[in-house]
Amino acid sequence: MHDIAAAAGVSRGTVSRVLNGGYVSATARAAIERAIREVGYVPNTAARNLVMQRSQAVGFIVLEPHSLFLEDPNIGGIMLGANSTLSAADYQMVNLVVDSERDTARITRYLSGGFVDGAIIVSAKSHDPIIQVVGSLNLPAAFVGHPRDLHPDIPYVGIDNLASAEEITRRLLSTGRRRVGMIAAAVDRDSGADRLTGFRQALGPLFDESLVAEVPLYDFACGAKGMRTLLERDPTIDGVFAASDAVAAGAIEALREAGRSVPDDVGIVGFDDSSWATRTRPNLSTVHQPADDIGAHAADMVLRRLRGEQIPQQGLLLPSPIVWRASA
Amino acid sequence: MHDIAAAAGVSRGTVSRVLNGGYVSATARAAIERAIREVGYVPNTAARNLVMQRSQAVGFIVLEPHSLFLEDPNIGGIMLGANSTLSAADYQMVNLVVDSERDTARITRYLSGGFVDGAIIVSAKSHDPIIQVVGSLNLPAAFVGHPRDLHPDIPYVGIDNLASAEEITRRLLSTGRRRVGMIAAAVDRDSGADRLTGFRQALGPLFDESLVAEVPLYDFACGAKGMRTLLERDPTIDGVFAASDAVAAGAIEALREAGRSVPDDVGIVGFDDSSWATRTRPNLSTVHQPADDIGAHAADMVLRRLRGEQIPQQGLLLPSPIVWRASA
DNA sequence: TCCTACTGTGTGCACGTTCACACATCTGAC
DNA sequence: GTCAGATGTGTGAACGTGCACACAGTAGGA
Known part of the structure; x- marks a missing residue:
């Protein structure tokens, strides 16, 4: 960024304002944008995350053995639904499959390390240590599915x-x-x-x-x-x-x-x-399970908490209409 | 980290040495470890990434429409195989599905932003802009599958x-x-x-x-x-x-x-x-397609390039044995 | 006694950003 | 002519870490 500022004959602050909005003159803006193109500059996310205290990423945590992850017909749809919603809000979805004990430790570290701003948790069972971590970090999160006695502050979305x-x-x-x-x-x-x-x-x-x-x-x-x-x-x-x-x-x-x-x-x-x-x-x-919608709503809940909004309901059950075909 | 140092009565440097190795006396180490436990301290990844210039993450890039991603029976297996290998090496796998133009822009930004240290690229077609980005960033990468005229410096793994x-x-x-x-x-x-x-x-x-x-x-x-x-x-x-x-x-x-x-x-x-x-x-x-192995080998190639090793062969074709059942 | 090597420890700088603040300039109203 | 408000710009501090360097103590040998 410093190089861009030098090339455009302005200060770092002005470059930052071009990138993030603020008062910038037309001439300065043009010079900076030209310099950015010429140098091929891309902002460093780690530095931005450090100062902003956020990562623009949301974890998609699947608490299932690998094999089940492959077999479950819904998880893929939920994943893609969540991904679409998060992408639209300029968040990156990070996929985390928790299978072994070892995974639990790694992912706990990952969540605590500020690598994600929020989490979507799929296939949670009660008392999973990951849930405790998410709860104690006060990480904006949402459950897919609604087992009893999960963390009461975390909303859920599923079907009835x-x-x-x-x-x-x-x-x-x-x-x-x-x-x-x-x-x-x-x-x-x-x-x-x-x-x-x-x-x-x-x-x-x-x-x-x-x-x-x-x-x-x-x-x-x-x-x-x-x-x-x-x-x-x-x-x-x-x-x-x-x-x-x-x-x-x-x-x-x-x-x-x-x-x-x-x-x-x-x-x-x-x-x-x-x-x-x-x-x-x-x-x-x-x-019919609206897997796509479930993922999208879970992502939306996380995004809303990220924006500081209060989520009115504790849980959301989406309609799951019956599809009548030939087997009965 | 500063708080830990204060609590243990030492300096930040000593805390850093406890975490990353170096000369530390037994008493100092004990005091620091106790303080870490009490405070529940976890190192901040963004700060570490910033100074280390790496993220301990590898991108898993799928260049397919969402629907195909769901239907392809191999992608899931490749994903899990790659994930296992990366986890074992303490790397986090980040899933990136590229569907629309918009995705391309977002993921280009993501890759350039230093968010991942390497990439595994699945379903690449020739001349995809993402490949150009990976190539020009000189990001350690591996292809799954081996279309012609892909980037020559990037190794591939697949079957014949x-x-x-x-x-x-x-x-x-x-x-x-x-x-x-x-x-x-x-x-x-x-x-x-x-x-x-x-x-x-x-x-x-x-x-x-x-x-x-x-x-x-x-x-x-x-x-x-x-x-x-x-x-x-x-x-x-x-x-x-x-x-x-x-x-x-x-x-x-x-x-x-x-x-x-x-x-x-x-x-x-x-x-x-x-x-x-x-x-x-x-x-x-x-x-039989050894999807698991393909993913594992692709991950291994990336890890080896990350360690600075030279990869001898440009490509790797895994055996794909025939399974003889009843349909013929 | 002095020098050297080894073991420990503290300090300052750097990483690449954002943001608050100070400051400069311009416009229009009184 | 002065002042207020809007518009634009530069500067320093901070985010939390790793690393190089300086330095202190200790042990052993000449």
């Missing part, structure tokens, strides 16, 4: 898993199914638990514990395994709510192996409206 | 698309197929063009231009469309090399609709060994 599960189960029932089961995945997480609760509430007195197969993950293999379990427990089953589209795809595969047709013998619905939904035959009826 | 395509086509021929076609996707990119060339070379005199259906993208829908085209052109077709697993999955779908069985009527092979390969019925014979 419970209500959506209830709604799609009701729609499944309205197609005339009477023996309706569920393949419940990841019930140790809030999303999984809520979907199960919604299912139970929709069935009411029809609910039958033996028609719930619990599987660990939201994936294809677990879906197939869960479906086989259900078929064993009750061969007359005629409807299934799968906790995710991948689970539903696995279930369809298991049904095909067992010689059942979908939707004639068994109606099936999924969750996520991911690319799975249009790859299966028949295409899946499912709950 | 041509040889692998040739090999898997030969294996397909060895199953007794005689009318073998290809669904060639993204021939405007080096990977797509090389796969087509490999196919052509493997067929030799058997090659028939009319049995190549060109489609724009490596995806399911394009695969189905390409297969329908091929069936129209020659109903006696009995073998297909699909340019990717997603394309192969689409082709299988189209074959099913047309009442052909795989692999009895038509043998089909894919490329990538992505999760698609084990979702189709039958599972796909395909070329």
Whole structure:
């Protein structure tokens, strides 16, 4: 910057004003802009960050093992939605995947080092040490998803898993199914638990514990395994709510192996409206997750706190409409 | 740091030596470490970056539209492989998706601002302005993939698309197929063009231009469309090399609709060994892409240049073994 | 005793910015 | 002619660190 000032015959202060706004004469501005172009000058971010006490960057923290990060159909969409919003506000998104203990230490250092001004936290479980760090640093942040007993000062954005599960189960029932089961995945997480609760509430007195197969993950293999379990427990089953589209795809595969047709013998619905939904035959009826919007809203919450605004609501649940296709 | 020095009754210099190594007495070290713990002190990265002229971060630059970034089955694996290697060396990976013009400007600023010490560049096309920036900044970098006429000083890592395509086509021929076609996707990119060339070379005199259906993208829908085209052109077709697993999955779908069985009527092979390969019925014979290793090697190249080492070879092609399953 | 080498420690400067303040000039009103 | 306000410009301090250098003490050998 000093070189630019010398080349343009002005002082550093004037160069700074050209870059950041302020009173500058037309002639000085022209001379400085010419010098900047000629020298190919770019402001040094580290120095600016140092004096401004900010980095113009927001962390996107994914608290998941690497493998799950790859499989989850929503994370990519959330990421891109957040990235678009942050870019538009001239913030850089920094991706942080926390898998091992070692990662936790590194990222704690990263967050504390003033490298990011805020954070979007995905897949948080309660009591994760990263959350404590974010809380104690008073870093503007937002959760994607809304597990209970997370940090109360940090807002969240997500969908109403419970209500959506209830709604799609009701729609499944309205197609005339009477023996309706569920393949419940990841019930140790809030999303999984809520979907199960919604299912139970929709069935009411029809609910039958033996028609719930619990599987660990939201994936294809677990879906197939869960479906086989259900078929064993009750061969007359005629409807299934799968906790995710991948689970539903696995279930369809298991049904095909067992010689059942979908939707004639068994109606099936999924969750996520991911690319799975249009790859299966028949295409899946499912709950649409607005991953893009979720990411965008989470980013927006962080940006608003960054601007010093108060966020009125503690949490935000976005609409997750049902998409009715051919599988039920 | 000043506060720590005061609390421990020493000077800033001594605190710095505790953090970065140097002669420090046991008593001083103990006092300083205690003070650090009590105050909860974390070094300020911006200040350190400023004086050290480095950021301990490496950019992961994806030159693709957002949508492609989501669909490409390899990018996630490459990303995680790179991330692991960088983390182990105490570098932070920063994710940069370049889609619009606006992104280009922002990321140019980011790269020039000293925010990253190096870069891994994925899906580069020739003459992308970002490449010019990286080249002129003399930023340690590595390409994933190896389009022609990229910057000659920047090493690349990838697989030998041509040889692998040739090999898997030969294996397909060895199953007794005689009318073998290809669904060639993204021939405007080096990977797509090389796969087509490999196919052509493997067929030799058997090659028939009319049995190549060109489609724009490596995806399911394009695969189905390409297969329908091929069936129209020659109903006696009995073998297909699909340019990717997603394309192969689409082709299988189209074959099913047309009442052909795989692999009895038509043998089909894919490329990538992505999760698609084990979702189709039958599972796909395909070329395994070691995405993880590719990312790790690219990161390693950048790290080595960061350490000032010379990288012997200009490029590195990793082995991409064929995985033989049931589709051919 | 003096010199040297080694171990520790404190101090000033530099990194490249932004910002507050002081100062200069110009315009128009009284 | 003077003063106020607007417009423009230069200067010094500060942000929090690492590093070079100066310096103090201590031990061992000539």
